Amino acid sequence: MPVLEVRHVSKNFGAIQALTDVSFQVERGEVVGLMGDNGAGKSTIVKTVAGNFPPNDGEIVVDGEVCHFHKPVQARAKGIEVVYQDLALADNLTAAQNVFLGREMKKGFWPIRVLDKQAMVDRSAALFKELKSETRPRDLVRKMSGGQRQAVAIARTRLSNAKLVLMDEPTAAISVRQVAEVLELIRRLKAQGVGVMLISHRMPDVFAVADRIIVLRRGSKVADKQTDNTSPEEITGLITGAIRGE
Amino acid sequence: MSDFVPTKEKTGLQRVVSSQPFWVTIALIALVMLMTAMEPSFGTSENVANVTRNFAPFGLMALGMTVVIITGGIDLSVGSIMGLVAIVAGLFLTWHYPWYVAFAVGLFSGLACGAVNGFFVAYVGMPSFVVTLGMLSVARSLAVVFSANQMLYQFGPDAPIVKAIGQARWPLHGPQDWAPHWIPGLSSQFWTMVVLALIVGFVFNFTAWARHLFAIGGNEEAARLTGVPVDWIKFEAYVFSAFTASLASLLLLGYNGSAINAMGQGYELRVIAATVIGGASLMGGAGTAFGAIIGSAFLEVIRNALLMAGIDSNWQGAFVGAFIVLAVLLGMQTGGRSLLAASLAALMPKRSR
Numbered sequence: 001m002p003v004l005e006v007r008h009v010s011k012n013f014g015a016i017q018a019l020t021d022v023s024f025q026v027e028r029g030e031v032v033g034l035m036g037d038n039g040a041g042k043s044t045i046v047k048t049v050a051g052n053f054p055p056n057d058g059e060i061v062v063d064g065e066v067c068h069f070h071k072p073v074q075a076r077a078k079g080i081e082v083v084y085q086d087l088a089l090a091d092n093l094t095a096a097q098n099v100f101l102g103r104e105m106k107k108g109f110w111p112i113r114v115l116d117k118q119a120m121v122d123r124s125a126a127l128f129k130e131l132k133s134e135t136r137p138r139d140l141v142r143k144m145s146g147g148q149r150q151a152v153a154i155a156r157t158r159l160s161n162a163k164l165v166l167m168d169e170p171t172a173a174i175s176v177r178q179v180a181e182v183l184e185l186i187r188r189l190k191a192q193g194v195g196v197m198l199i200s201h202r203m204p205d206v207f208a209v210a211d212r213i214i215v216l217r218r219g220s221k222v223a224d225k226q227t228d229n230t231s232p233e234e235i236t237g238l239i240t241g242a243i244r245g246e
Numbered sequence: 247m248s249d250f251v252p253t254k255e256k257t258g259l260q261r262v263v264s265s266q267p268f269w270v271t272i273a274l275i276a277l278v279m280l281m282t283a284m285e286p287s288f289g290t291s292e293n294v295a296n297v298t299r300n301f302a303p304f305g306l307m308a309l310g311m312t313v314v315i316i317t318g319g320i321d322l323s324v325g326s327i328m329g330l331v332a333i334v335a336g337l338f339l340t341w342h343y344p345w346y347v348a349f350a351v352g353l354f355s356g357l358a359c360g361a362v363n364g365f366f367v368a369y370v371g372m373p374s375f376v377v378t379l380g381m382l383s384v385a386r387s388l389a390v391v392f393s394a395n396q397m398l399y400q401f402g403p404d405a406p407i408v409k410a411i412g413q414a415r416w417p418l419h420g421p422q423d424w425a426p427h428w429i430p431g432l433s434s435q436f437w438t439m440v441v442l443a444l445i446v447g448f449v450f451n452f453t454a455w456a457r458h459l460f461a462i463g464g465n466e467e468a469a470r471l472t473g474v475p476v477d478w479i480k481f482e483a484y485v486f487s488a489f490t491a492s493l494a495s496l497l498l499l500g501y502n503g504s505a506i507n508a509m510g511q512g513y514e515l516r517v518i519a520a521t522v523i524g525g526a527s528l529m530g531g532a533g534t535a536f537g538a539i540i541g542s543a544f545l546e547v548i549r550n551a552l553l554m555a556g557i558d559s560n561w562q563g564a565f566v567g568a569f570i571v572l573a574v575l576l577g578m579q580t581g582g583r584s585l586l587a588a589s590l591a592a593l594m595p596k597r598s599r
Binding site for chain 2 (some may be wrong): 086087093106114
């Protein structure tokens with residue numbers, strides 16, 4: 001059973017048709033690259049699956065269950081985690097504090113329920129170790145490199161044992177060495193059986209990690225190809241419209 | 247964004263030394279020691295009781311202001327809320343209601359102002375500066391209208407109780423009490439501030455609520471995406487700020503034994519100054535309960551010291567203003583070190599060979 005199935009999803013914002021009858025699926029432990037030009041509908045797909053808004057038409061199926069999300073929290077409860085483009089980290093907090101933001105571990109009994117800081121630091125350290133990242137739980141995010149920030153954002157998704165992780169442009173705006181680090185993190189998620197949807201502009205990064213590539217053009221799916229059976233040239237053609245899709 | 251990776255986690259001591267409240271505390275201690283040595287009347291227990299009583303209302307409100315400022319907002323209405331609370335409570339006392347009814351209604355009116363602030367800032371999404379500036383005007387105007395521009399002082403049967411609350415001291419001096427004369431008899435305002443500071447300090451350090459508060463100040467959108475109830479927490483912040491203003495107002499009402507509609511006029515700026523001196527960032531995301539208290543204490547000690555040194559009181563504003571800028575300058579972070587530490591290192595470079 002696929003971990004995520006998008007069935008005939010359409011979405012419009014007033015007169016703008018953002019998505020038209022888009023269908024695809026993501027299996028466990030599969031990395032799917034989602035590509036397309038600006039305005040092709042990539043972000044709309046992400047936001048629909050992540051529960052920021054419901055589709056006008058069609059349905060989102062998670063693990064065989066039809067879901068109607070109205071808030072990101074609901075999607076998260078079903079095991080869908082998102083790594084946002086700007087990472088959604090609070091700079092003034094530490095790595096561990098960011099990992100547990102919104103779902104802090106507590107101890108004691110009401111009315112004195114206090115943060116279990118040590119447990120959160122330990123758990124974060126374990127997650128960073130699992131991701132083979134050099135991030136330290138007590139460091140402030142403000143002082144971290146781009147790669148370390150990505151690790152914090154990704155560690156957050158590991159907290160709940162997510163089934164599907166959506167990553168929005170994780171390799172934009174970071175250095176070459178850090179890109180390698182992030183791609184390694186994605187491989188590690190895959191190895192743990194997590195489905196990954198990678199939204200990216202950067203062709204080499206997608207080809208480096210994706211098993212399958214889906215191309216969107218003007219709100220419609222124009223291609224869904226195994227990475228082994230395609231080439232960057234073909235994908236570029238599909239994105240720009242030089243090659244007609246399905 | 248750089249590839250720079252710090253080699254070591256900061257130790258607790260380093261974190262303390264690079265913080266602004268630490269340097270302000272050092273400055274405060276230095277100032278107190280200097281004044282004690284130079285001016286015999288400064289170090290007397292009577293003056294200590296005086297100074298601590300004077301800054302306590304500011305310390306109380308600075309705690310509330312810190313909470314608001316951590317979210318990245320500001321509350322300009324605290325002074326006016328004090329005026330309104332004092333008049334409302336005063337009216338109920340003059341109508342011969344029991345003191346607890348008067349205090350409860352006064353407190354309620356203050357909380358209502360805070361709730362209006364919080365509603366417009368958190369749920370309507372207006373800038374806090376505008377909303378609380380409006381409340382500054384509205385609450386003061388209501389205070390003037392309700393009081394018919396009269397001073398209220400004929401407080402009915404419960405007047406002695408109200409006065410006792412505002413003027414209470416501990417520890418007591420006297421033949422039957424244990425405290426020797428050199429221990430200052432500290433005011434009820436001061437003790438209220440201490441208790442509230444301990445509570446706020448505990449909340450800041452040990453609760454998820456405060457985590458969310460700081461996260462909102464750091465990156466509101468991130469907090470929202472991770473499921474933090476951002477609007478509700480911001481709303482609560484403004485209500486808490488109004489609560490501290492109400493508390494300060496009721497204690498001052500008791501101390502003065504009268505209510506005037508001008509109570510708290512201009513206090514908002516002193517409270518904000520104290521909060522900023524104590525290390526809260528107007529950009530949001532930083533602030534401590536200790537800093538709020540130290541900042542308030544610092545301002546009052548400067549005021550008191552200038553008075554005792556016989557300097558024309560018109561100079562106070564200049565000194566206070568200079569210290570606001572100086573304190574923030576000292577706490578400014580340059581590459582992870584405080585500006586002071588950085589300039590010391592520049593002046594006295596370590597020899598390397």
